Amino acid sequence: TMPKEPAVLRQNILDTTAAILACGIDPRKCFLFRQSLVPEHAELAWILGCLTNVPRLLRLPQWKMKRAIQNSEGTVGLLTYPVLQAADILLYKSTHVPVGEDQVLHLELAQDIAQHFNKKYGEFFPVPKAILSEL
Numbered sequence: 001t002m003p004k005e006p007a008v009l010r011q012n013i014l015d016t017t018a019a020i021l022a023c024g025i026d027p028r029k030c031f032l033f034r035q036s037l038v039p040e041h042a043e044l045a046w047i048l049g050c051l052t053n054v055p056r057l058l059r060l061p062q063w064k065m066k067r068a069i070q071n072s073e074g075t076v077g078l079l080t081y082p083v084l085q086a087a088d089i090l091l092y093k094s095t096h097v098p099v100g101e102d103q104v105l106h107l108e109l110a111q112d113i114a115q116h117f118n119k120k121y122g123e124f125f126p127v128p129k130a131i132l133s134e135l
Helices: 007-021 040-050 054-058 061-069 076-091 099-121
Strands: 094-101 128-131
Touching: 007 128, 040 076, 054 076, 054 099, 061 076, 076 099, 094 099, 099 128
Parallel strands: 094 128
Antiparallel strands: none
């Protein structure tokens, strides 16, 4: 949600890919792709954003904390980022999502959005469940 220099962003993508491969992810057994090259993420985020009310997003603690850091100048991107996260999860019809404690509320938003969508348009998205690590 913060502007980045294009060269730094490109290097971050390469560094992250190298770290994923160094952790042992085998690209012959899984799909490894740049999410930003899949337009359906942004398209679904737009659709889901049209179904999500602003007061719900304003209650998220991450919004409040980051907005305070940005001197009350929170951006639309910062506000709607949790909807993009929900789109990232729901696009692949994920049933279980590994999350840290700090992301549980964002996953709950994804669950709420999936339930609202399903109620309005029929059963389409599974309601994802959290996989919490003890670490």
